[in-house]
Amino acid sequence: MTTVVEGKSARQSHHGRGSGRGPMQLIKNSYNQYWYAWAMCVPVVLVLLTVVAYPLIQGIYLTFTDATSLNVGRTIGVNEIPDSYSWVGLKNYTEILTGSNNQFWPHFVWTVIWTVACVALTYALGLGLAVAINRQIKARGFYRMLLILPWAVPTFVTIFAWRLILADDGVVNQILIGLGLDGPSWLSDPFAQKVAAIAVNIWCGFPFIMISMLGGLQSIPRELYEAAEMDGATPWQRFVNVTLPGLRPVSSTVILLGVIWTFNQFNVIFLLFGGNSDSVQILVTYAYRLFFGQQPQDYARSATVGILCLSLLVVFTSVYRRWLKRNDQGAL
Amino acid sequence: MRRGLAAAVVVAALSITATACSGGSSGSSDSSGPVTITWWDTSDATNEAGTFKALVKDFEKANPDIKVKYVSVPFGDAQTKFQTAAGSKGAPDVLRADVGWTPGFVEAGFLAPLDGTTAAAENGKFKKNLIEQATYQGKLYGVPQVTDTLGLMYNKELFAKAGITKAPATWDELKTDMAKVKEKTGVDGFAFNPQAYYAMPFLYGEGTDMVDAAKKQVTLNSPAAVKGIDTLNSILAAPGVRKLDTTSNAYANIMDAFNSGKVAAIIQGPWENANVFKGAAFKDKNNLGIAALPAGSAGQGAPLGGHNLVAYAGSDAKHQEASQKFIAFMTSADSQTKVALANGTLPTRDDAYTAEVNANPGIAGYSPLLAAGKPRQPLAQYSSLYTPFETQLIKIVSKQEGTKPGLDKAAAEAKKLLPEFSTQ
Numbered sequence: 171m172t173t174v175v176e177g178k179s180a181r182q183s184h185h186g187r188g189s190g191r192g193p194m195q196l197i198k199n200s201y202n203q204y205w206y207a208w209a210m211c212v213p214v215v216l217v218l219l220t221v222v223a224y225p226l227i228q229g230i231y232l233t234f235t236d237a238t239s240l241n242v243g244r245t246i247g248v249n250e251i252p253d254s255y256s257w258v259g260l261k262n263y264t265e266i267l268t269g270s271n272n273q274f275w276p277h278f279v280w281t282v283i284w285t286v287a288c289v290a291l292t293y294a295l296g297l298g299l300a301v302a303i304n305r306q307i308k309a310r311g312f313y314r315m316l317l318i319l320p321w322a323v324p325t326f327v328t329i330f331a332w333r334l335i336l337a338d339d340g341v342v343n344q345i346l347i348g349l350g351l352d353g354p355s356w357l358s359d360p361f362a363q364k365v366a367a368i369a370v371n372i373w374c375g376f377p378f379i380m381i382s383m384l385g386g387l388q389s390i391p392r393e394l395y396e397a398a399e400m401d402g403a404t405p406w407q408r409f410v411n412v413t414l415p416g417l418r419p420v421s422s423t424v425i426l427l428g429v430i431w432t433f434n435q436f437n438v439i440f441l442l443f444g445g446n447s448d449s450v451q452i453l454v455t456y457a458y459r460l461f462f463g464q465q466p467q468d469y470a471r472s473a474t475v476g477i478l479c480l481s482l483l484v485v486f487t488s489v490y491r492r493w494l495k496r497n498d499q500g501a502l
Numbered sequence: 503m504r505r506g507l508a509a510a511v512v513v514a515a516l517s518i519t520a521t522a523c524s525g526g527s528s529g530s531s532d533s534s535g536p537v538t539i540t541w542w543d544t545s546d547a548t549n550e551a552g553t554f555k556a557l558v559k560d561f562e563k564a565n566p567d568i569k570v571k572y573v574s575v576p577f578g579d580a581q582t583k584f585q586t587a588a589g590s591k592g593a594p595d596v597l598r599a600d601v602g603w604t605p606g607f608v609e610a611g612f613l614a615p616l617d618g619t620t621a622a623a624e625n626g627k628f629k630k631n632l633i634e635q636a637t638y639q640g641k642l643y644g645v646p647q648v649t650d651t652l653g654l655m656y657n658k659e660l661f662a663k664a665g666i667t668k669a670p671a672t673w674d675e676l677k678t679d680m681a682k683v684k685e686k687t688g689v690d691g692f693a694f695n696p697q698a699y700y701a702m703p704f705l706y707g708e709g710t711d712m713v714d715a716a717k718k719q720v721t722l723n724s725p726a727a728v729k730g731i732d733t734l735n736s737i738l739a740a741p742g743v744r745k746l747d748t749t750s751n752a753y754a755n756i757m758d759a760f761n762s763g764k765v766a767a768i769i770q771g772p773w774e775n776a777n778v779f780k781g782a783a784f785k786d787k788n789n790l791g792i793a794a795l796p797a798g799s800a801g802q803g804a805p806l807g808g809h810n811l812v813a814y815a816g817s818d819a820k821h822q823e824a825s826q827k828f829i830a831f832m833t834s835a836d837s838q839t840k841v842a843l844a845n846g847t848l849p850t851r852d853d854a855y856t857a858e859v860n861a862n863p864g865i866a867g868y869s870p871l872l873a874a875g876k877p878r879q880p881l882a883q884y885s886s887l888y889t890p891f892e893t894q895l896i897k898i899v900s901k902q903e904g905t906k907p908g909l910d911k912a913a914a915e916a917k918k919l920l921p922e923f924s925t926q
Contacts, residue, residue: 244589246816249611271914358748360902444750448893465886
C-alpha cells in the first residue's frame with residue numbers, strides 16, 4: 171500500500187510533497203509557469219485520491235471504532251439495520267499492542283525475522299549471481315534468461331509447484347530420506363514452515379535483485395578495475411573496494427523496495443499455507459484473516475493491524491533514508 | 503485560451519474519474535419477460551454440483567417464466583462472501599446455507615421469513631427437528647435441503663484383514679483397532695482432519711460443547727473439553743494413526759488416502775459418499791462401513807449438520823416469489839430423492855426416503871445416526887466460535903501448545919464474541 175507518487179516535473183523543488191502546502195505565492199508562480207503540467211497531472215491525482223487516499227482515510231477512521239460485520243448498518247429489502255458501531259478512540263491500538271491473549275507480537279516478531287532473512291539472503295544470492303554472470307562467458311544470454319524464469323512465471327504457479335515439491339512425500343523429502351535424513355513436514359511443522367516460506371520467497375525474489383545488480387555492475391567504469399589491478403588488488407579487494415561502493419546507489423534502492431515488498435508479501439504465505447497455520451502468518455496475512463477469514467469479520471482490528479504495518483514501513487523508510495543521507499549515498 | 507484548455511482537461515479528467523467510480527448497477531428488473539434469480543450453490547463442485555445443475559434445468563423447463571443463474575461458491579468462502587454481498591450489489595436471491603448460519607444471518611437481517619409462502623407449503627412433511635433448526639425466534643427462515651451428521655467411515659476389507667469384527671465403540675477401542683490395522687495390513691488405521699467441526703465429537707463425547715447457551719457459559723476450556731481434546735491428542739500419538747496433516751490440502755489428502763485404501767477409518771459425513779464411491783477401494787459399495795462415532799466417557803455425540811435453502815431479504819417482491827417457487831421445487835420429495843440417489847446424501851423429509859434411497863449403502867449407513875445428532879445451539883454467534891477453536895486446535899494437535907492453555911486462549915477469543923457469557 172505504499173506508493174510513491176512523482177506527480178510533477180522533476181525540475182521542481184521539493185515543496186508540497188507529502189508534507190503541507192507551500193505558501194500561496196509559490197503555488198501561483200508554479201501555476202503560471204507550469205499550468206500545463208499541472209493540468210496533465212490532474213487525472214492521475216484524482217484517480218489516486220479516489221483509489222488510495224479515500225480508502226486509506228476510511229481505514230484510519232475504522233481503527234478508532236469497533237466496527238465488525240455485525241454492527242455496520244445496511245439496508246436489505248425491508249430490513250433497515252442502522253449503524254451501531256461506536257467511536258472507541260485508541261482502544262484497538264492499546265488492545266492489540268498490550269492486551270491479554272496477545273496475537274500481534276508473535277506475528278510481528280516473525281514478520282521482522284521473515285523480512286530480514288528474506289531480504290538479506292535474496293540480496294546475497296542476487297548479487298552473487300549478478301557478479302557471476304557479468305563476465306564474458308559463453309551463452310551468457312541463455313543463463314540470464316534461465317535465471318529470470320522464476321520471476322517470469324506467475325507467482326501462484328511457482329508456489330503451487332513448490333507445494334508439490336515440499337509435500338510430505340514430495341521431491342525434497344524423497345531426496346532427504348534417500349540421504350538417510352529425516353524429511354520434515356515442510357508445510358505443517360511450525361519451524362519447517364518458516365524455513366520453507368523463506369526459501370520459496372527467495373526463489374521468487376532473487377531475479378529482480380540480480381537484474382538490478384547487473385545494471386549496476388555495468389555502470390561501474392572499467393578504468394577503476396584497471397587502476398585497482400595496477401595497484402595490485404586481489405579479486406576480493408577489487409570486489410569490496412570497487413564493486414560494492416559502485417553498487418551502493420542501486421543496492422540502497424533495491425533493499426528498500428525489497429523490505430517493503432517482503433514485509434507485505436501476501437502471496438507466498440497465503441498460497442503456500444492457506445489460512446490454517448497461525449504461527450506462520452505475517453502481519454498482512456494476519457490482518458487479512460481478521461477481515462475475511464473469520465466470523466464475525468473484524469473490520470476495526472484488521473484495519474488497525476493494517477495501519478500499524480503502514481506506520482512501521484513509513485518509520486523504517488524515513489530512518490533508512492536519513493541513514494543513507496548521513497552516509498552521503500542519497501541516491502534515492 | 504490556455505486557461506480554457508486547462509479547465510477542459512480538468513473537466514475531462516473529472517468525467518473519466520466519475521465514470522470509473524460509478525459501479526454498474528445490476529439486477530435488470532424489467533417487468534416483461536422472464537425473471538432471473540441467482541442461486542449460490544455451496545455444494546462440492548466436483549462431486550455434488552452436477553446433480554443440482556440438472557435440477558435447475560428441470561425447474562426452468564417447468565417454469566418458463568423464471569431463469570435461474572447457477573453460481574457455484576466454495577463452501578468455505580460462502581458465509582463471508584454472502585455477508586459482504588448482502589446489502590450491496592451482487593447478493594444472490596437464494597443461497598444454500600449451512601444450518602449453523604441461520605441465526606447469525608437472521609440477526610443481521612439478511613433472510614426473508616418463509617412462513618406461509620409457497621416455499622414452505624409442504625412444511626409438515628419435513629423432519630420436525632430440521633424445521634426447528636431452520637426456525638429462529640418463531641419464524642421459519644429456510645427450507646431444509648439436506649441433512650447430515652458425522653460418523654465413522656471405515657474400510658470393511660481392511661478391518662477384516664486385521665481381524666476386527668465390529669466398528670470401535672469407544673476411542674480406546676479405536677486406538678487398539680488402528681494399531682491392529684497397521685500391524686496386519688501395513689496401512690494406517692485412522693486419519694484425523696484437524697478442523698473444529700471434526701473435533702466436536704470429542705467435546706460431545708465428554709458431555710460438553712463450545713458454549714452452553716442456557717447457562718450463558720463459554721465451555722471451550724472446561725475440564726470436560728480439555729479431557730476430550732486430550733483424548734484426541736492421545737489418539738494422534740498412538741501407533742497406527744496417519745501422520746497429522748495440517749496443510750491447506752489436509753481434507754483432500756485424507757479423502758484420497760481413504761478412497762484408495764491407504765487409511766482404514768476416518769470421521770466423515772454423508773456429503774462425501776459420492777466421492778468415496780468413486781474411489782478405487784470402494785468399487786464394491788458394500789465395502790464401505792458406516793458406524794456411529796466411538797464414545798467418550800459421557801457417550802457418543804456428533805454434530806447434526808446440513809443445509810437449508812434460504813431466501814435473501816433484499817430481493818424485490820417479484821424475485822422473492824420466483825425464489826420461493828424455486829426453493830419449493832428444489833426441496834420437493836422428488837428432487838430430494840434424485841439428489842439422494844446421485845450424491846448419497848440424506849433427504850430432509852420422510853417421503854423422499856423411497857425404497858431405492860433406503861437401499862443406497864451410504865444412506866442406509868448414515869440415516870440411523872441422525873436421531874442422535876446434536877443440533878447447534880440457537881445462538882447467533884455459534885458458528886463464529888469455530889474460528890478461534892480451530893486456530894488453537896491446530897496449535898494443540900501439532901504440539902505448539904498444551905491443551906489447557908490453548909483452549910484457554912480459544913475461550914478468551916470466544917468471550918470477546920459473547921461479552922455477557924461467563925468463562926470457566
